[in-house]
């Protein structure tokens with residue numbers, strides 16, 4: 416079998432003296448949607464930050480497309496093809512929706528392809544086309560999430576990582592974003608998704624990892640995990 420697009424083996428990481436990840440193993444194959452679920456503080460965001468280079472792993476290996484990227488700078492990792500949509504969206508105040516989206520393409524020089532990708536983002540999220548000249552931080556929470564995901568898409572990543580897609584959003588907005596993710600994946604986008612809402616995570620993904628205390632507690636096909644009563648008893652209420 417081909418090597419996974421992303422593979423982590425024995426990754427440990429944290430913040431100074433505080434160790435959060437204790438030997439994480441994880442793989443994402445090209446074309447998959449993989450979800451990370453687990454309670455608050457389990458280490459899911461820390462894992463994404465370690466993959467995208469905001470944190471350097473203290474041990475273990477992170478391979479992307481056959482190359483070791485663990486400890487590389489964030490811009491190198493972005494250039495290698497990993498985009499990180501952070502928790503809390505982090506849009507730039509004082510910049511329009513359009514300029515926030517274009518910032519996602521700041522490492523690219525292929526003007527026509529950038530224009531095509533902007534059009535693709537507007538197709539996925541038509542409200543962003545309407546609001547493109549508005550300050551991005553004046554958008555509603557759901558629209559800001561669309562803009563943050565769109566900014567990630569604008570780097571034309573081979574792996575799109577999204578932290579907390581549904582946090583604080585209405586069910587209708589979550590459905591809308593979920594549909595966009597399905598469309599993106601159908602177009603070939605590989606996605607690693609951190610999602611607090613376990614059922615949404617299982618519905619949107621092919622496989623899932625349940626993270627507990629910085630370790631993988633369970634992994635498997637999302638459809639099977641969703642049917643497993645030990646999983647639903649333990650995690651559906653978090």
Ligand SMILES: Nc1ncnc2c1ncn2[C@@H]1O[C@H](COP(=O)(O)OP(=O)(O)OP(=O)(O)O)[C@@H](O)[C@H]1O
Nearest residue numbers: 430433435453454455456457458459460461462611
């Ligand atoms: N900047 C930081 N400095 C120190 N400790 C941190 C920092 N960010 C997170 N932590 C700690 O790391 C642990 C894991 O946090 P992390 O945000 O990765 O969890 P999570 O699984 O993403 O949960 P949540 O959904 O609540 O964000 C927590 O104990 C948290 O307090």
